[in-house]
Amino acid sequence: MGEVNEPRSECPINAAIEAFGDRWTLIVLRDIVFGDRRYFRELQAKSIEGIASNILADRLKRLVRSGLLTREDARPGQRARYSLTEPAIQLVPVFAQLGSWGLRHRPTSSALNARAVLLEQGGPALWQEFMDELRREHLGSELPARSPSVRERLNAAYLAANGSS
Amino acid sequence: MGEVNEPRSECPINAAIEAFGDRWTLIVLRDIVFGDRRYFRELQAKSIEGIASNILADRLKRLVRSGLLTREDARPGQRARYSLTEPAIQLVPVFAQLGSWGLRHRPTSSALNARAVLLEQGGPALWQEFMDELRREHLGSELPARSPSVRERLNAAYLAANGSS
DNA sequence: CCTTCCGCTTGTGATTTGCAACCGCTCGTT
DNA sequence: AACGAGCGGTTGCAAATCACAAGCGGAAGG
Known part of the structure; x- marks a missing residue:
């Protein structure tokens, strides 16, 4: 403890x-x-x-x-x-790299992969956008929101992959 | 087991x-x-x-x-x-992101930090160069070597930070 | 009052960890 | 032939951690 x-x-x-x-x-x-x-x-x-x-x-x-x-x-x-918190939000690039690695080197489901693929294709620019989004939701930051949100896009990718399988 | x-x-x-x-x-x-x-x-x-x-x-x-x-x-x-193996070599970007995160959000030693800083500043281009170097050393790949090696540079940064402290 | 949902806590056994000592093997030296 | 150093581990044990299931006190709704 x-x-x-x-x-x-x-x-x-x-x-x-x-x-x-x-x-x-x-x-x-x-x-x-x-x-x-x-x-x-x-x-x-x-x-x-x-x-x-x-x-x-x-x-x-x-x-x-x-x-x-x-x-x-x-x-x-x-x-x-x-x-x-801000340190946790800054784990987004870590998640992106872990996802890319798992995607490439382990057997995974195509539906759950969709998010990792999108996050990889979007690159650092998309990660930043997602982090700003998280700052808005979790830290109450006042940055202007974009639409559609990154999470909406990630979920759409997941649902598309899920529906087609 | x-x-x-x-x-x-x-x-x-x-x-x-x-x-x-x-x-x-x-x-x-x-x-x-x-x-x-x-x-x-x-x-x-x-x-x-x-x-x-x-x-x-x-x-x-x-x-x-x-x-x-x-x-x-x-x-x-x-x-x-x-x-x-190749999957392990492809952990280099994961290590780079973990190092960047630890550097920023945890108390660490400046000497050991030097490598993470360099790896961060070098970005994906340096990571690729380092991965090629690892392929040469561990997989016996036939790619041409550059000099000085990335590891030599990382170690030099560490020693410099260590000496000056 | 009774039920439902809330964030947990409390057992219980199984697994994993950390620590230290020890093992069988090979090689170079004497 | 005997020895010691170096090699990659194994073994035993106590302590910590994990996984599973059940239960708990407070709050809100009917």
Whole structure:
């Protein structure tokens, strides 16, 4: 529970691994970023990998403590909403590279691939646009919104691939 | 030991996490890619994070089984050399993004940062050059070599940052 | 009051980790 | 032939972590 562990090394790659290098943390963040899930039950019930509630609770706590998420508090029994912080939003390029790699080197479903393909084709420009979108939704930034949103486009790609299969 | 586990989902990001999403696998690959270590004892003794020999043995086995490394066999008692495969070489952009993120959002040492900074500044062009270099060293590809090598430059940046601190 | 939904917590056993010691093999030296 | 150093690991054990299922107290609606 209480791990104020000093890092194993001061290498930036190791720092990233210590922040989200386990089997669940990035999955949770992925669902918030791409799946637009912001509530506990939503994250648990819609999880395609089937995360257990205690693991989810633990990861959310750690992510809040490590500054990757904020929890907009609600009294017990109320819906508590989680929001991405700027460091978490800046994981978009990491997700894009992970998706590209998985796409190319592992067997994956064509429907779920569609998003990774689009994110790869869009390149850094699309990533930036998506990050601005996330800043608007999660940080309440006042940047002008574009239409259609990147997430709408990513979901459209997924649905198109899903429908045609 | 015997995990022929089917994947939790067919999502490309999840596939990447299942391949190297734990606290040690990427560390081992990082030391092979950037530290030019190719032998068991070398990987264990020079590890700044201090990996244990049983964990290292397990990860090397898994990486060979999953097609990210090859082991050039030697008779027992002989040095066995590990080489990167093409999928592992294509992790360079992933490492670059992880390094950039860790650099920006976690406390890290300026000396170890130097490599991540250079890799970031060089961008995709430098990543490609580095990947070609790795193909030459690990796959025996016949591409012409450039001088100085990317690794030499990365190490020079590290030493410069280390000397000045 | 009763049901439903909310974010979790609490067991329980199985798996994985970290640590240290040890092993069988080969090679170069004496 | 004997030795020591170096090679890639294995083994045993305790501690931490994980996965699965069930349950819990508060709040809101009927």
